[in-house]
Amino acid sequence: MSYKNHPLPPFALSLSKGRSFFRKKGKASTGSARTVLGALFFVLSTPALAQSLAITGATLAIGDGSEPIRNGTVLISAGKVIAAGAGIAVPPGTKTINAGGKWVTPGLVSGYSRVGLVEVPAVNETNDASARSPFSAAIDVAPAINPLANPIAISRTAGITRAVVVPSTGTGIFAGQGAVVDLGADMNPITRARAFQYVELGEEGAKDAGGSRPAAILTFKTMLREAQEFAKAPASYDGRSKDALLNRVDAQALVPVVTGAMPLMVHVESARDIVTILSLRQDFPALKIIIAGAAEGWMVAPQIAAAKVPVIAGGLDDLPSSFEKLAATQSNVGRMVKAGVAVSMGLMDRDEGLQLRLATQQAGNMVALNKVPGATGLSWGQALRTISSAPAEAMGLGDRIGSLKVGRAGDVVLWDDDPLEMTSAPIAVWIDGVPQPIDNRQTKLRDRYATPGEGALPKAYEW
Amino acid sequence: MRMLLIAALLASAATPAGAKKEKDAPAPTQGSSAEPDNPYPSTYKAYPGVATAIRGATIFDGEGGRIDNGVIFLSDGKVTAIGGPDTPIPADIAVFDGTGKYVTPGVIDIHSHLGDYPSPSVDALSDGNEATAPVTAHVWAEHSIWPQDAGFGRALANGGVTSLQILPGSANLFGGRSVTLKNVPARTMQGMKFPGAPYGLKMACGENPKRVYGSKGREPSTRMGNMAVNRQTWIKAREYQKKRAAGKDQTRDLGLETLADVLEGKILVHNHCYRADEMANVIDMGKEFGYKVTAFHHAVEAYKIADLLRDNGVCSALWGDWYGFKMEAYDGIRENIPLVHRAGACTIVHSDDENGIQRLNQEAAKALGAGRRMGIDIADEVAWTWLAINPARAMGIADQTGSLKVGKMADVVLWNGNPFSTYTRPEKVWIDGALLYDSANPKLRPVSDFELGQIGAGDVK
Numbered sequence: 001m002s003y004k005n006h007p008l009p010p011f012a013l014s015l016s017k018g019r020s021f022f023r024k025k026g027k028a029s030t031g032s033a034r035t036v037l038g039a040l041f042f043v044l045s046t047p048a049l050a051q052s053l054a055i056t057g058a059t060l061a062i063g064d065g066s067e068p069i070r071n072g073t074v075l076i077s078a079g080k081v082i083a084a085g086a087g088i089a090v091p092p093g094t095k096t097i098n099a100g101g102k103w104v105t106p107g108l109v110s111g112y113s114r115v116g117l118v119e120v121p122a123v124n125e126t127n128d129a130s131a132r133s134p135f136s137a138a139i140d141v142a143p144a145i146n147p148l149a150n151p152i153a154i155s156r157t158a159g160i161t162r163a164v165v166v167p168s169t170g171t172g173i174f175a176g177q178g179a180v181v182d183l184g185a186d187m188n189p190i191t192r193a194r195a196f197q198y199v200e201l202g203e204e205g206a207k208d209a210g211g212s213r214p215a216a217i218l219t220f221k222t223m224l225r226e227a228q229e230f231a232k233a234p235a236s237y238d239g240r241s242k243d244a245l246l247n248r249v250d251a252q253a254l255v256p257v258v259t260g261a262m263p264l265m266v267h268v269e270s271a272r273d274i275v276t277i278l279s280l281r282q283d284f285p286a287l288k289i290i291i292a293g294a295a296e297g298w299m300v301a302p303q304i305a306a307a308k309v310p311v312i313a314g315g316l317d318d319l320p321s322s323f324e325k326l327a328a329t330q331s332n333v334g335r336m337v338k339a340g341v342a343v344s345m346g347l348m349d350r351d352e353g354l355q356l357r358l359a360t361q362q363a364g365n366m367v368a369l370n371k372v373p374g375a376t377g378l379s380w381g382q383a384l385r386t387i388s389s390a391p392a393e394a395m396g397l398g399d400r401i402g403s404l405k406v407g408r409a410g411d412v413v414l415w416d417d418d419p420l421e422m423t424s425a426p427i428a429v430w431i432d433g434v435p436q437p438i439d440n441r442q443t444k445l446r447d448r449y450a451t452p453g454e455g456a457l458p459k460a461y462e463w
Numbered sequence: 464m465r466m467l468l469i470a471a472l473l474a475s476a477a478t479p480a481g482a483k484k485e486k487d488a489p490a491p492t493q494g495s496s497a498e499p500d501n502p503y504p505s506t507y508k509a510y511p512g513v514a515t516a517i518r519g520a521t522i523f524d525g526e527g528g529r530i531d532n533g534v535i536f537l538s539d540g541k542v543t544a545i546g547g548p549d550t551p552i553p554a555d556i557a558v559f560d561g562t563g564k565y566v567t568p569g570v571i572d573i574h575s576h577l578g579d580y581p582s583p584s585v586d587a588l589s590d591g592n593e594a595t596a597p598v599t600a601h602v603w604a605e606h607s608i609w610p611q612d613a614g615f616g617r618a619l620a621n622g623g624v625t626s627l628q629i630l631p632g633s634a635n636l637f638g639g640r641s642v643t644l645k646n647v648p649a650r651t652m653q654g655m656k657f658p659g660a661p662y663g664l665k666m667a668c669g670e671n672p673k674r675v676y677g678s679k680g681r682e683p684s685t686r687m688g689n690m691a692v693n694r695q696t697w698i699k700a701r702e703y704q705k706k707r708a709a710g711k712d713q714t715r716d717l718g719l720e721t722l723a724d725v726l727e728g729k730i731l732v733h734n735h736c737y738r739a740d741e742m743a744n745v746i747d748m749g750k751e752f753g754y755k756v757t758a759f760h761h762a763v764e765a766y767k768i769a770d771l772l773r774d775n776g777v778c779s780a781l782w783g784d785w786y787g788f789k790m791e792a793y794d795g796i797r798e799n800i801p802l803v804h805r806a807g808a809c810t811i812v813h814s815d816d817e818n819g820i821q822r823l824n825q826e827a828a829k830a831l832g833a834g835r836r837m838g839i840d841i842a843d844e845v846a847w848t849w850l851a852i853n854p855a856r857a858m859g860i861a862d863q864t865g866s867l868k869v870g871k872m873a874d875v876v877l878w879n880g881n882p883f884s885t886y887t888r889p890e891k892v893w894i895d896g897a898l899l900y901d902s903a904n905p906k907l908r909p910v911s912d913f914e915l916g917q918i919g920a921g922d923v924k
Contacts, residue, residue: 122789318924319582327919354787364885371879374923422825423832442796452770
């Protein structure tokens, strides 16, 4: 069984302190054409350096919404995509993997997650998603993202290479500033810190604001006005006065939100709440809104499209699980895309820290809807886009990650078959051109218990 | 009649291994502990169907068999014929072309909370856990079930689910009785109740009971507390059961009635349990008190003791890949299902979730893929046993449904492609031969009372 006991030493972690967007690149290396199995060995036995690499003969999906092509080639150099498509010439001497018809996609991007903030959600000590804190908007998840958290490795092994990390509200309607991260096996997880501010304005927002939507909206508007006051005269802003809703730190954190320098991710589900938050720009014209949730988005899809507001949806919501989701349907995403809304998918309801790999299931089911009379699905390429370039673009990072277009990060996944099928899995994963380990805690447990019962020594000695 | 049945069971092979056989049960008499027989009976009636055949489909029969280019014939609510392309069917019946499509027995979910934790998920409808005492063997999940949960309809249309077991939650060590339903909408729970299905008893080990009661400052607050309360309870149950079997006078006790039925093999034990070491303890507790666990539910560490589960004849009802959400789920792996299957233990795919129940076929696909990657090559048709005959057996309904055998209920799904593909959905679903979902017919789609007149009612969900 080739999956077992590969000769990989414990994966070396890069400890460089750089926080630049792209990691330091390794020198280009050379090699000859390899088979897919060869590629596997290659990935496992090569130090973590970005290399020049060509993958040829692939069923290739770019991630931009276009449909996959046969016999495609991807060229990676210095950690970036140099070329991807059909009929691409591989420079002589480039290390080349012949995919033999297998699938290649950009590394997948989770549009909504808490990966790296959580190890075991129900074990409080390992859950950094929210806090009962005097602070809210100023909270910044980036320093807490733990690249060694097991769900990072588990998600990476499943082809997820980047994720939007969303804080959860603890006190009040603002949760703080989320980040975009990579899932690479190194100590530099941050793609963009303070990528957006997060606010609850639906049922959860009503609860966080004391019990009603009007209270949530009033709280929201008042807090943004306080941020404006802070921006005008930071020294004279009195965050300790009894009238102030925001302390100085939180007020300062909301300044870039009011000026539009930082996107505002708003969680709402119902059609009514969506319309309400779109109208917030009457009071705050610079707001750069991203809607998270939008279970009833299809009902007001033309308005969302006209407002040019991207949506990050759960995708498979189809139950009236709350009164703000009465019209939930799996056709929500397809209908919004058809109306011209830029839709991404993420984990909205559960396991946001753990199950990023469900992205392929969400996308695959969007394709399934095409065969259901009356439903609105997505083409395969569109479906992949919702878990690759669309979330990258929603974060303003579409020119850097999320697709295999020229100049994007060398985040590449080689799959053993169609990635949107549940029977498929990655063979190899690169992030910024760096080959990634394809084992994790779960594969170790699998190997230990591949045969039940103890051998010559207890299971504890099998490692 | 009922007491006679008990006596017959006591003398039969219903007694689990390790238990002393009860001999020579005395002649039954009606003491004050006499129970009414079946006080909340099923009123389910199959809806009329028309004689129907499907030709040219790939058939998974649910017991591991596969027929390519197969023919299945349904009439009078039953599977009347099944076989290859030459299987004779009457001339004047509805015939569907199944070319490129697949036919399976309806999916059976052994672990659901539809109706007792329904949508919408609001406190007023939250009826799944009687979390006021660790031993609530006296509650019956069926008395919580709200038939207007829209989740039943989604499970039918998107998941091809035709039968399901509704369990109490896992806050308690003894959570209460489960009930098995046919997935046919009705005005009452009894209108959905699977005729003749045995009851189950929900038990739970591990974190939930000790957390729920520990946080209230009462027993159990530890795993040893869990086991101690369990064992004390079984001691009382055996005492009650002995008196009842002997026809002696005692005040009726609903909880002990249920437990006595477990000890007599009439109620099946469905035990929520994650960790390998705890499952081993529970297996031996069954031997100590003379009952058998039918299935461990969730069992994310079943793969660690697959041999033990096989040797003790205990099923495992498992997820495809859910893991890590709490400490006892930390060691979940995607190969759990194929590893347990390969060891020769009974393997079931379950949902425990109103969304997961719509995609149990995809959960099985995850397991199939994970298994094949590690060299466990399970055929598609064999994997379908995880969704069909295996849960049917563990729910005690395998004589009536769970596979496409002549004479069984015509609980059938026609899929629009290979059901292990993400791109495949149910095209038509029959229950007892009645066509209750047809993707091409917008009116053949259930709309619950809750949804009726609301936005989105009748939409393709």
